Amino acid sequence: MQTKQIAFDMTVNGNGIMISAQDLVKIYSNKVKAVDKISFEVREGEVFGFLGPNGAGKTTTIKMLTTLASITEGRASVAGYDVRSHPSSVRQSIGVVPQELTADEELKGIENLILSARLHHVPSDVARNRAGDLLRLVDLEGAADRRVKTYSGGMRRRLQMAMGLLHTPKILFMDEPTLGLDIQTRSKMWEYIRKLNRENDLTVFMTTHYLEEADSLCDRVAIIDEGTIKVSGHPGELKEKLGGDILTIEVSSGLDLTSFFQGIQDVSDVSKKDSTYRITLPRTEKALPAIVQGLSQKGIQISNISFTKPTLDQVFLKITGRSMRDEESPAAPPAWIQSA
Amino acid sequence: MAPFGDTIALTGRALRKYFRNPSAIVPGLATAIFYLALFGNSFNPQNLIPSSSSSGGSALQAFGGAPTYITYLTAGVICLILVFNMAFGGIDLVLDRQLGFLNTLLSAPITRASIYFSGVLQNLVKAMILAFLAFGVAFVIPNGLKLPAGFGILNFVGIFAAFALLGIGLSCVFTALALTLRSIDSLVAIVNFVTLPLVFASGALFPSSSFPGWLKEIADVNPITKASEAARLLIVNGTLTGSNFWTFANDLVYLVVFAVVLALLGYMAARNALKAE
Numbered sequence: 001m002q003t004k005q006i007a008f009d010m011t012v013n014g015n016g017i018m019i020s021a022q023d024l025v026k027i028y029s030n031k032v033k034a035v036d037k038i039s040f041e042v043r044e045g046e047v048f049g050f051l052g053p054n055g056a057g058k059t060t061t062i063k064m065l066t067t068l069a070s071i072t073e074g075r076a077s078v079a080g081y082d083v084r085s086h087p088s089s090v091r092q093s094i095g096v097v098p099q100e101l102t103a104d105e106e107l108k109g110i111e112n113l114i115l116s117a118r119l120h121h122v123p124s125d126v127a128r129n130r131a132g133d134l135l136r137l138v139d140l141e142g143a144a145d146r147r148v149k150t151y152s153g154g155m156r157r158r159l160q161m162a163m164g165l166l167h168t169p170k171i172l173f174m175d176e177p178t179l180g181l182d183i184q185t186r187s188k189m190w191e192y193i194r195k196l197n198r199e200n201d202l203t204v205f206m207t208t209h210y211l212e213e214a215d216s217l218c219d220r221v222a223i224i225d226e227g228t229i230k231v232s233g234h235p236g237e238l239k240e241k242l243g244g245d246i247l248t249i250e251v252s253s254g255l256d257l258t259s260f261f262q263g264i265q266d267v268s269d270v271s272k273k274d275s276t277y278r279i280t281l282p283r284t285e286k287a288l289p290a291i292v293q294g295l296s297q298k299g300i301q302i303s304n305i306s307f308t309k310p311t312l313d314q315v316f317l318k319i320t321g322r323s324m325r326d327e328e329s330p331a332a333p334p335a336w337i338q339s340a
Numbered sequence: 341m342a343p344f345g346d347t348i349a350l351t352g353r354a355l356r357k358y359f360r361n362p363s364a365i366v367p368g369l370a371t372a373i374f375y376l377a378l379f380g381n382s383f384n385p386q387n388l389i390p391s392s393s394s395s396g397g398s399a400l401q402a403f404g405g406a407p408t409y410i411t412y413l414t415a416g417v418i419c420l421i422l423v424f425n426m427a428f429g430g431i432d433l434v435l436d437r438q439l440g441f442l443n444t445l446l447s448a449p450i451t452r453a454s455i456y457f458s459g460v461l462q463n464l465v466k467a468m469i470l471a472f473l474a475f476g477v478a479f480v481i482p483n484g485l486k487l488p489a490g491f492g493i494l495n496f497v498g499i500f501a502a503f504a505l506l507g508i509g510l511s512c513v514f515t516a517l518a519l520t521l522r523s524i525d526s527l528v529a530i531v532n533f534v535t536l537p538l539v540f541a542s543g544a545l546f547p548s549s550s551f552p553g554w555l556k557e558i559a560d561v562n563p564i565t566k567a568s569e570a571a572r573l574l575i576v577n578g579t580l581t582g583s584n585f586w587t588f589a590n591d592l593v594y595l596v597v598f599a600v601v602l603a604l605l606g607y608m609a610a611r612n613a614l615k616a617e
Contacts, residue, residue, distance in 0.1 A: 028617070063617070066447045070616040087616075091449040100440030106357040118349040119448040121342060163444075 016044040018079060018171050018203040019065060025073035026060050034060040036227035037074065042171075042205055042220075047197050049218030050207040051312065057227040058207035059099065062175050065205070066096050079170045092120070095169035099176045101156045105149035109140055109159050112148060113166055120167035127166060134162040138192055154185035161192065165202075172196070174206040178213060186210075190217050211312040223316060230319045239310040242318060243268050244282035250304035251275050251295065260298070264290050276304075343457075346450040350458035351465070354432065358466055365470065368425055372474035375417040377481050380410040383545075402547045406576050407486045414478040414485045415571035416544030418471045418503055419564045423539060425470055426510040427531040429463035430518030434527055437519075446614065456610035459515035460603070464507050471503050488578040495578055498588070499571040505595035506567035512599070512606030520613040544568045563598045566591040 019042035026035040035057040042048040050058045063069035065078055067087040076083040079093035103112045110131060117127030135141045138158035143151065148159065157177065164172055177193065178186040194217065196202050208214055214221045215235045222232035231238060251257065253275065261270045261279055266287040269280035281287045284307070295302060358364055381387070385399045386409060406412035436442045445455055478485035514531075521527050539545070541555060542564035548556050559565050570591035573584050580588050 068443055068446055068616055088449050091447055094447070096444065096447045098440050098443055100443075102439060102441045102444045104353065104357065104441070106360050107353065111356070115349060115353050116444075116448075119346065119445065119450050121345075121449065 017041050018044050019205060021074070021076045023074035024061065024064060024071060024076055026064055026069060027072045034227055038224070038229045040222055040229060040232060042203060044203055045201050046219045047193065047204040047206065047217055049214040049221040050224055051209070051211065051214045051221050052224035053209055056224045058224060059175055062173050062207060066094060066173050067091055093170050095164035095167065095172045097160050097164040097172065097174040097177060099179060101160055103148045103156060103159050103163060106147060108145050108147055110144040112159060113163055116163040117166045122167050130166055134165055137195065138162050154181055157181060157189060158192065171203045171205060174204065176207055178210065193217060215312050223319060225320050235312060238312065238315045242310040242314055243280045245284045245310065246308045247279040247281055247288070248306045249277050249279065249302060251300050252303045253300045260294065261291065264294065343451040343454045346454035347458045347461065350454060351461045354458070354462035355465060368421060368470040369473055371421055371424060372417060372470065372477045375420065376410055376413065376478050376484065380413050384409040402549055404547065404572060404576055408483055410478060410481065410484045411486050411575060412572065413545065414475065415568040415575055418474050419506060419544045419568045420539050421470050421474050422467050422503060422507050423510060423535050423564065425467035426463050426507065426514045427535050429466060430514045430527050431524055433459050433515065433518035434521060434524050437522065452611055452614045453607065455614060456515060456519065456607055459519065460508065460511045463511045463515060467507055468504060471500070488576065491578045495574045499574045502567045502570035502592060502595060505592070505599045506563055508599040509563060509602040512602040516606035516609040516613070519610045538562065538564060542568065563595060566594045
C-alpha cells in the first residue's frame, strides 16, 4: 500500500481542509446536468450542510465525493486525497450514511456493525470494542442482539450512523440523515450528530432539505438549487444578510407614520399596508424601545405588534424567489419505514 | 489477502441471511420433487412406449443403461435446479443494488472483484445445497434412483465435481448479469427466455441421440449436456473404465474450460457494471 506516501505528497491535509471541491460538474449518461460547477471547502471538525430542495444536486454531490459517481469536470479532494486518482484512499478515510437504510434486516444489529467493520478491514477484536462504544453512543445497546427487522425507523437510522463510524473515519457523509423521522426522533438524531462532532472531532458533510435541521446543526451551510450553489455561510450570517428581524406593527391611527419610523436609528426598511407597518431591524434590541417610546409620546396606540426572526426559509425565498416549502413534495418515507 | 477476506465476509452475510430463512429452500426442493416424482413418472419412456417384452428394458435402450428413468433423470434434474437457482439467485443481487446496499459496498475500501466473486460464491453454495437435497429426493422416491453395486464416495465426489463446475460457469454468467441489470423485471424476463431452452436443448431430460440433427448439434456443445452426462456415467456405472472413463474425463475438461472462461468474461462484465455511474 502506498497510501502513506500519497498523504505526504498531497499536503491538502496540513491546512485543515477536509473536503475541497473546485468547479465540480456532473452530467449523467442521459445528458442530465445534475451539478453545475460548484465549489466549496469544508474545514476540519466542521458540520457542513448542503441545503436544497429535492433534485437540487445534493445526492449527486455526495456521490461524487464518496466515489460512487464519476466527476465529469472539475476537481475534488477528500481527506487530502484526490477523488479521481485515489478513490480507494478516499474510501478508507470516509464513513457514509446513505439516504437508504442499508442495514440488513435479517441480521442482528451487532452483526451489521461487524460486517461493516470487516468491509473496512478493522481487526475483529477492535471492531467488537468499538461496536460496543458506538451502540452505547446511539442508545442501541439493548437492541444489539435483535434482528434489524424489529427496529423502528429511528433505530435503523441510528444503527446506520454507527455502521458508518466503526472504522473511525475522518469525515462522515450523511445524506438526509433524518429523512422520514418524526420531529422528536429527528432532534434526538441532531443530538447524536453534535456529540459525535464534538467528542470525536469528526468532520460532517450532510445534506438536508429541512431548514431547521441546517439551522440547528450546521456550522456552515451552502444553499444549492438547480445544481448550483446560490449562497454559503454560517446560518446566522445568511439570515443577517436579510437585513435583520421583521417587526410588524398595527396602529390605531390614520396618520402616515412611515417617515417617523424611518427617522428612528437602526431601522433599515419600512413598508406600509393600511395601518400596518413592516419594519426591518438589523438591531432589534436598540430600535424597539425607541419605536415604542416614540409612538407613546405621539399618543398613538399600538393595536398589534409582532416580531419574527429571519429563517433560512426566508433566505431561500430571497435567493431563489420561491419558497422551499412549495418545492418539497411531502417526503414519502421508504416503504420499509412505513411498515416498521 | 484482503480481497479474499472481503469475499468471505460478503458471502458469509448472504448465507447467514439464507439460512435464517429456511423457507427459501422450499421452492428449490419443490422443483426437485416435481421433476423427479411427477415428470419422472409421467414422461417415463417405459410407460410411454408399450413394450413387447414385459421387462420394459427396450424402452430405456437409449438411456445409457439406466435401470429406471428416474435414475437417468436425476443428473439432468439437478442440472436444471442449478440453472434455475443460479438464474434467480441474481434477484438478491439486484435487490442489493435497489436497496442501496451495493452503494455502501462501492464506497467501502474493498475490491470490486470481491463483490463479483462473493455473488458467484453465494449462489453456488445455495444451489449446491439444493443439488445435494435433490439427490436425496431421487434416492427416496418409489421406483427412483438406483445406484449400482460398489458405488463409493469417490463416485459421489466425481458427480458433484461435474455439477460444481457447471454451477461455477452459470453462477458467473448470472452474477455478472444481475450486477449489470437495474431491475428485477428485466432479470426475470431474460432468465425465463434463457433457462428453459437451455435445458430442453440438452441431454438433461432425454438422450440427445434421439434428437433431430440440428438440435443434437446444439445439445452436444451445451455444458448442461456435458455435466449431466458426466454425472450420469457415474450414477449408472459406479467406477468408470475404458471409453466411459474417457468420456467422463472429456466432459470434465470441457466444464473446467467453460467455468474458467465464463469466470473471466463475467468478471470483465461485472467490473464494467460496478464502475462509478
